[in-house]
Amino acid sequence: MNDVMTALSARTSPLPQFIGAEIYRGSTYGPWHPLRVPRVSTVMDLSRALGWLPPAQFITSPRAKTAALTGYHTAAYLAALQAAEAAQTVSDAVRARHGLGTPSNPVFSEMFRRPATAAGGSLLAGELLKNGGIIYSPAGGTHHGLPDRANGFCYLNDPVLAIQSLRRNGAQRVAYVDIDAHHPDGVEHAFAQDPDTLLISTHEANRWPRTGAITDQGAGQVFNLPVPAGLHDDDMALILHELILPAVTAFRPDAIVLQCGADAVLEDPQSRLCLSNNAHWAVVAALRDIAPRYLVLGGGGYNPWSVGRLWTGVWAVLNDHEIPDHLPDQATGVLRALRWDGAPKRLQPQDHWMTTLRDAPRHGMIHDAVRSGVAQLKPRIVGA
Ligand SMILES: [Zn+2]
DSSP: OOHHHHHHHTOOOOSOEEEEOGGGSSOOSOTTSGGGSOOHHHHHHHHHHTTOOOGGGEEEOOOOOHHHHTTTSOHHHHHHHHHHHHHTOOOHHHHHHHOOSSSSSOOOTTTTHHHHHHHHHHHHHHHHTTTOEEEEETTOOOTTOBTTBOBTTBSSOHHHHHHHHHHHTTOOSEEEEEOSSSOOHHHHHHHTTOTTEEEEEEEETTOTTOOOOTTOOTTTTEEEEEEOTTOOHHHHHHHIIIIIHHHHHHHOOSEEEEEOOSTTBTTOTTOOOOBOHHHHHHHHHHTTTSSSEEEEEOOOOOSHHHHHHHHHHHHHHHHTOOOOSSOOHHHHHHHHTOOOTTOOGGGOOOHHHHHOSSOOOOOOOOOHHHHHHHHHHGGGSTTO
């Protein structure tokens, strides 16, 4: 038995666990914000409509206590965030220092409780994975949060808290893989100099937050691959097989955290990447059996149909459920009930958004920038 098999056999929980909560249903960052759309509630409803979410696999996310958040965030920031939720307003000084009450991180009614619930899920995941297993928390993945300030729609950084929790619970070496359209600046900030945390990110070049240069090395374990507009499934397959899998495998992680942001698909309004959801599912599947602990988080994703379909498919992949070509009525009902006020003109709802989970694959010639970027990073993989 090789090491991976030994590690996998240590898993005590045979079924993947889904961490969710009702706080995400109906909560919104405001009528003009990209996060005005439902996301996690759609995944829960679709998964239940398909018979994929029995009570034995669902865990209601606890809300993190403030003290549990101080592993990454400052006490002053946490106090300001709670005060802002209570008062539903912030002073100019708080806005300037902590980034609260801004267009991207507005004051809204659950502005502490909602991210603290996602963070509670990530902290719990680290504990539940102590003896191995697979956990999916689509509300997680808020990878831009900084210690003392909100950033990029993120109030808290639950991926950082998840990695800290995994480490407290026995996972020394953690591989963090991030396929969101945006660079995880908050996670790199936390772990760039930690040789026990592998950081791999693909993100659209020249897009906010404009961090994540290919030349970043951290302690030698930081791999940033900026990708060109138009990135398609064949590009991502090359990245997966030539960069992500060799790097993760060579690292011999005790745990893998995948941030599976859904904003790199063609129908998302916040990027110019053109993946289909098949690309994300391929990454989810490929990373599933490499380490004894596997935590899959959400992230970006601003088209209510594409994010709901993609993230429900992630749960199917984790459970080996076959994805039907056509959804049953109860599931199409969930999708037909969604609304997207202020949708961009190019993204008017299409019929297959209502009746399927799987997109048509998006093939193409490999972009030169993808090939050259992978070639530049590959020699840095230790042992490859
Ligand atoms: Zn993003």
